[in-house]
Amino acid sequence: MPKRRANGEGNIRKRKDGRWEGRYTVGHDPETGKAIIKNVLGKTQAEVKEKLKKAIEENVGIDYGRAKTYTVGNWLEVWYENYAKIKMRPSTYLTYHGYIENHIKPQLGKIPLNNLTTLHLQQFYKKLLAEGWVERIEAQKQPEGLSAKTVRNIHQIISAALKLANEQRLIARNPADGCALPKAERKEMQTLPVEQLTSFLCEAKDSGVFALYYIDLTTGLRRGELLGLKWPDIDLEKGDLRVQRQIGRIDGKIIEMPLKTKNAYRTLPLSTDAVDVLMQQRRKTGNSEWVFPSPTGGPMSPDSVLHMLHRVLKRAGLPKVRFHDLRHTFATLALQNGVDIKTVSSMLGHFSAGFTLDTYAHVTTSAKREAAKTMGNILSGAV
Numbered sequence: 001m002p003k004r005r006a007n008g009e010g011n012i013r014k015r016k017d018g019r020w021e022g023r024y025t026v027g028h029d030p031e032t033g034k035a036i037i038k039n040v041l042g043k044t045q046a047e048v049k050e051k052l053k054k055a056i057e058e059n060v061g062i063d064y065g066r067a068k069t070y071t072v073g074n075w076l077e078v079w080y081e082n083y084a085k086i087k088m089r090p091s092t093y094l095t096y097h098g099y100i101e102n103h104i105k106p107q108l109g110k111i112p113l114n115n116l117t118t119l120h121l122q123q124f125y126k127k128l129l130a131e132g133w134v135e136r137i138e139a140q141k142q143p144e145g146l147s148a149k150t151v152r153n154i155h156q157i158i159s160a161a162l163k164l165a166n167e168q169r170l171i172a173r174n175p176a177d178g179c180a181l182p183k184a185e186r187k188e189m190q191t192l193p194v195e196q197l198t199s200f201l202c203e204a205k206d207s208g209v210f211a212l213y214y215i216d217l218t219t220g221l222r223r224g225e226l227l228g229l230k231w232p233d234i235d236l237e238k239g240d241l242r243v244q245r246q247i248g249r250i251d252g253k254i255i256e257m258p259l260k261t262k263n264a265y266r267t268l269p270l271s272t273d274a275v276d277v278l279m280q281q282r283r284k285t286g287n288s289e290w291v292f293p294s295p296t297g298g299p300m301s302p303d304s305v306l307h308m309l310h311r312v313l314k315r316a317g318l319p320k321v322r323f324h325d326l327r328h329t330f331a332t333l334a335l336q337n338g339v340d341i342k343t344v345s346s347m348l349g350h351f352s353a354g355f356t357l358d359t360y361a362h363v364t365t366s367a368k369r370e371a372a373k374t375m376g377n378i379l380s381g382a383v
Contacts, residue, residue: 010052012045020045022052029068036068058172067170072116073109075170076100079161089258094250099154103128103146108158114171118178121158125151129182148182155181189359190321191329203316209308211281212292213326218274220330220348223323224248225264227300228256229291236279239270243349247299254301264349331356335363 010024020042027036040055042048070078080100085093107124108116132146146154159176166174192200197217204210216226224246233242243266248257259265270278278291285293294300306323313320327348334344345356 010056012048012052014045019043020048022048022055024052024056067114067165068112070113070165070170071109072111072113073105075113075165076104076109076157076161079164083164084157084160089260095153096157099157103132103154104158113165116162116171116175118175121155121176121179125155125179125181128154147184149184152181152184155179189328190319190325191332192318192321192326194333196316196318197329199316200312200318203312207308207312207315209312211277211284212305213309213312214277215274215291216326217330218271219268220327220334222246222260222264222327222349223302223305224257225259225349227290227292227302227305230289231282231285231291232289234270234278234291236275236282239272239275241268241270242266243268247302249302254299256299259349261349261351263351266346266349268347331360332363335360 010022012020012022015021022040022042023037024039025035026038028034029036038055040048040051042051077100080093080097084096088096107127108120111120128146128151129148131144132151133144155176159174162171162174162176165171201210201214204213212226215221216223219226219241221229221243225243227247228243228245229241230244233244234240235242243259243264245256246259246264247254249255250257281291285291288297290297290299292300294304309323309326310320331344331348334347335341341357341360342353344360345353348356350356350359
């Protein structure tokens with residue numbers, strides 16, 4: 001009976017093609033009992049000896065017998081069901097599920113978990129950038145390739161799942177760690193200048209949606225937060241507004257969702273004019289619990305307020321901006337008019353003033369220049 005080779009045992013030989021090969025045992029097939037052999041190659045015996053030593057050390061404790069039962073696809077399912085769904089918001093894990101089913105599994109799903117390499121991933125990301133769109137109706141007018149940001153999000157999913165596989169000793173290392181990722185370009189921020197606000201708000205008033213956009217411009221709420229407002233969240237006597245939830249769309253359904261972060265749960269002060277606008281809106285909404293209800297009385301769709309925004313801008317003869325740019329308008333005007341960065345950060349619900357400072361660096365740089373100019377004038381006069 002042949003000797004059963006132990007895990008980590010290796011040997012070196014010279015191949016017919018002139019290269020040296022080191023072979024080592026990493027486990028045994030649970031079904032057949034046969035040794036699972038891996039190898040390293042090199043030009044010299046010394047090179048292979050060093051590679052073999054390193055490979056054996058890396059593979060100590062790896063359960064290749066158990067790992068053999070997983071492909072990349074079904075390991076992602078294990079990770080998604082038992083880890084991702086537990087600690088992520090519903091909107092996030094459903095987005096992840098879409099990436100896994102539409103992109104990762106069709107291209108990488110059948111590869112044995114232990115055979116996945118950094119090169120596999122690099123080629124996959126390159127393909128996504130060139131031709132990653134799934135064939136569906138809403139993608140017909142889009143570019144064929146996925147954005148750098150989406151590819152980075154997909155990489156994040158793969159990396160997290162493989163990190164768990166490494167921690168579970170199913171793979172020796174995480175091949176996602178060695179990937180070169182495309183640089184995500186930040187979308188250019190746009191704002192409505194003060195001189196355009198009058199035209200915008202006049203057209204919003206004529207279109208019957210003045211309150212919606214006025215309150216957003218005076219508070220800087222995210223779109224989902226604005227649509228998630230209920231009347232119990234607003235104290236018209238004290239003049240404050242509590243941000244408690246957001247509205248989103250999941251699987252075609254409009255639903256209430258928890259807020260993005262703990263900092264997003266916040267109370268904001270309301271100006272006298274904002275209180276007056278909300279009082280008028282209260283009379284318009286009747287018995288609906290929502291501050292900005294849909295025609296059926298439920299929460300409004302996030303898509304509908306965006307389409308409405310674009311119609312108002314077009315009628316006012318103004319350039320198209322994203323809904324999120326109304327939030328940027330609020331922050332920019334506040335900073336330009338002397339509100340300190342910490343206060344603006346708190347009102348926006350950012351996790352730190354540093355993040356706000358980075359986002360609106362162009363505004364604060366301009367303010368610093370004005371401050372330097374002012375001090376120069378003061379000191380010049382004193383001299």
